[in-house]
Amino acid sequence: MRQAYSELMKEISAGKFVYTGELEPVKTTSLKEVLEGAQTLKGHVVAVNVTDNPTAFAYMNALIPSYVIQRDVGVEAVYQMTVRDRNRIALLSDILAAGALGIKNILALSGDHTTVGDTPQAKPVYDLDSTTFVYMLSKIVDEGVDLNGNRVEEPPKFNVGIAANINADPLEPEILKLERKVKLGVDFIQTQAVYDVERAKRFMEAVDYLNTPVLIGLAPFRSVGMLDWMVKFVPGIAVPEEVQERIRLADKRGGKAAVLEENVEIFGDLARELKKTTRAKGLHLMAIGFEHIVPRIIERAG
Amino acid sequence: MVRKKPMDQILAMIGECKNLLILGCDGCAGVYQEGGRKQVELMKTAIEMAEEVKKGRKVNILTDVVERQCESSFCASVVNPVIHNVDAILSLGCGVGVQVLADMYPNTLIIPGHDTMFIGVEDRESGMFHELCKACGSCLLYETGGICPVARCAKSLLNGPCGGQSKGKCEVGGWKKDCAWVLIYNRLKDRERLDLFTVFRAPKDFREMQHPREFSASGG
Ligand code: SF4
Ligand code: SF4
Numbered sequence: 001m002r003q004a005y006s007e008l009m010k011e012i013s014a015g016k017f018v019y020t021g022e023l024e025p026v027k028t029t030s031l032k033e034v035l036e037g038a039q040t041l042k043g044h045v046v047a048v049n050v051t052d053n054p055t056a057f058a059y060m061n062a063l064i065p066s067y068v069i070q071r072d073v074g075v076e077a078v079y080q081m082t083v084r085d086r087n088r089i090a091l092l093s094d095i096l097a098a099g100a101l102g103i104k105n106i107l108a109l110s111g112d113h114t115t116v117g118d119t120p121q122a123k124p125v126y127d128l129d130s131t132t133f134v135y136m137l138s139k140i141v142d143e144g145v146d147l148n149g150n151r152v153e154e155p156p157k158f159n160v161g162i163a164a165n166i167n168a169d170p171l172e173p174e175i176l177k178l179e180r181k182v183k184l185g186v187d188f189i190q191t192q193a194v195y196d197v198e199r200a201k202r203f204m205e206a207v208d209y210l211n212t213p214v215l216i217g218l219a220p221f222r223s224v225g226m227l228d229w230m231v232k233f234v235p236g237i238a239v240p241e242e243v244q245e246r247i248r249l250a251d252k253r254g255g256k257a258a259v260l261e262e263n264v265e266i267f268g269d270l271a272r273e274l275k276k277t278t279r280a281k282g283l284h285l286m287a288i289g290f291e292h293i294v295p296r297i298i299e300r301a302g
Numbered sequence: 303m304v305r306k307k308p309m310d311q312i313l314a315m316i317g318e319c320k321n322l323l324i325l326g327c328d329g330c331a332g333v334y335q336e337g338g339r340k341q342v343e344l345m346k347t348a349i350e351m352a353e354e355v356k357k358g359r360k361v362n363i364l365t366d367v368v369e370r371q372c373e374s375s376f377c378a379s380v381v382n383p384v385i386h387n388v389d390a391i392l393s394l395g396c397g398v399g400v401q402v403l404a405d406m407y408p409n410t411l412i413i414p415g416h417d418t419m420f421i422g423v424e425d426r427e428s429g430m431f432h433e434l435c436k437a438c439g440s441c442l443l444y445e446t447g448g449i450c451p452v453a454r455c456a457k458s459l460l461n462g463p464c465g466g467q468s469k470g471k472c473e474v475g476g477w478k479k480d481c482a483w484v485l486i487y488n489r490l491k492d493r494e495r496l497d498l499f500t501v502f503r504a505p506k507d508f509r510e511m512q513h514p515r516e517f518s519a520s521g522g
Contacts, residue, residue: 084457112473115474116466124457126459127508132503132505135502147505165465165467167468168465170484170487173462173467173499176487176496177461180461183502235468
C-alpha cells in the first residue's frame with residue numbers, strides 16, 4: 001500500500017465516504033467555466049477530475065486547469081492522463097511538470113481511440129497502455145526512477161487511480177485486468193457511469209478481493225438529448241426503462257427545470273442506495289456543465 | 303522475415319508437453335531457409351537433446367512442413383491426420399502461420415518458434431484480408447492464446463481489454479469488429495490458461511519495429 005499523498009487518499013484512508021467531481025476544459029483558451037465549475041463543487045467534493053481530451057476530442061491540456069483550480073479555487077485535482085496522445089517520453093515530461101505544480105492525483109487511462117473523436121485523422125500513440133503507465137508511475141513515485149531505471153531527481157508524490165468499466169460485458173476479463181493493474185500499485189478506482197444498482201452490486205462483489213477503494217461513477221442527465229445520446233450511442237451503458245421514462249416525463253411536464261429536479265431525486269436516491277448497500281468508498285459525480293446539481297445529489301444521498 | 307526465438311524461450315513454452323509437432327512452412331519462412339524442412343529437423347534434434355539434458359525426459363516429436371502455413375487448407379491436409387496425437391504444435395512459420403493454426407485448433411497449444419521481424423513484399427490475391435501480424439520482432443502469441451493483440455487490438459494494447467469493449471466488440475469501427483482481448487480471454491479460458499491472461503506484459507521495445515527495416519537471414 002502506497003502512502004496517502006493527496007487529500008482524496010487521506011480522506012479515503014480515514015474511512016470517510018468521499019465524493020469526487022469532474023470538469024472538462026473544452027476547445028477554448030478560457031478557464032472561466034472550469035473555474036466556475038470548481039467553485040460550485042468546492043466544499044462538496046474532496047477532489048475534481050479534469051478530463052484529458054475525452055472521447056478523443058481535442059481540448060485544452062488538462063494539466064493547466066488542474067493546476068489553476070488547485071491554486072485559485074483550492075479544490076484538489078485528479079489529473080487525468082491518457083496514453084493515446086503521448087509516448088513514454090511525453091508522459092514523463094508531463095508527470096514531472098505535474099509534480100512541480102503540486103498535482104497529487106493522477107488517473108491513468110488508455111483513452112478513447114482517435115477514430116471516435118473530432119480529429120479522426122490523427123495518428124494514435126499507445127506507446128504504453130494504461131497498465132504499463134501505472135507501472136511507470138509506480139517506478140517514478142515509489143522508486144524514483146523512470147522506465148529505464150534512470151534516476152528522477154526529487155520524484156513527484158502522486159496517488160494513482162485507474163478507471164473501471166463497471167458495465168463491462170463480459171465482466172471477467174475486466175476484473176482480471178484490474179487485478180493486474182492493482183498489483184502494480186493502484187490507490188483508487190473510479191468507475192464509469194452506472195444507472196442500475198444491481199449491476200453496481202455485482203461489480204462491487206467481483207472486485208472486493210482486490211482490496212482497493214472504489215468510487216462508483218454517476219452521470220446525471222443534463223437534458224433529454226443527453227439521455228437519448230447515451231442510450232443510442234454509448235454501448236454497455238444500460239439506463240433502466242423506468243429512469244428514462246421519468247426523465248422524459250419530467251421534460252414534458254416542466255422542461256429543463258423539471259428535468260433537473262427529477263435528476264436530483266433519481267441520482268440522490270441511487271447515491272444513497274449505493275452508499276448503503278455496497279462497499280464503495282465514495283462516488284464519482286460526472287455532471288459536466290451543470291455542477292450545481294452535485295451538492296443537491298450529495299445532500300439527498302444523506 | 304522471421305528470426306528463431308532463443309532456445310530457452312522455446313523450451314520454456316514447451317513446458318511439460320510430451321507430444322509435439324514441429325511444423326515448418328515452405329512459404330516465406332522456407333524460401334529464406336528459416337522454417338523449411340531442414341530447420342524443422344534441426345529444431346527437433348535441438349529440442350530432444352535439450353529436453354534430455356535439462357529435464358531428463360524424452361519428448362515425442364513429429365515433424366512436417368506445409369506449403370504455406372498462412373493458408374488453412376494447406377495446414378489441414380498435413381495437420382488434421384496427426385492433431386489427435388499432439389499436445390502442442392511448434393510453428394516455424396511467421397506470426398500469421400501461428401494464428402491460422404491457433405484458429406484451426408483452438409484447444410491445442412500453438413507455440414511460436416519465431417519472432418516475426420517484418421513481412422516482406424508479397425503479392426496477394428483479391429478478396430478480404432485480415433491483418434494478423436505486425437511483425438513486431440518479439441512474438442508473444444504464446445501468452446495470448448495464439449491471437450495477436452499487437453495487430454488485432456485497435457490500440458495494440460498489451461494488457462487489455464480497454465474500456466471501449468462492449469459485448470466483445472471494439473469501439474473502433476462502431477462495435478462491429480471483435481475485441482481482440484475478449485477473443486484472447488475466451489481462448490485462454492477455454493484452455494484453462496487464464497494465468498497467462500493476467501500476466502503483466504511490460505512496455506514493448508519498439509526498436510524492433512522501427513522502419514525502414516533491414517534484416518539479414520543469417521541472424522542480423
Ligand atoms: S506478437 Fe503479433 S505482431 Fe508480434 S510477431 Fe507475434 S503475431 Fe506478429
Ligand atoms: S475494444 Fe478491445 S480490440 Fe478494441 S481497442 Fe479496446 S482492447 Fe483493443
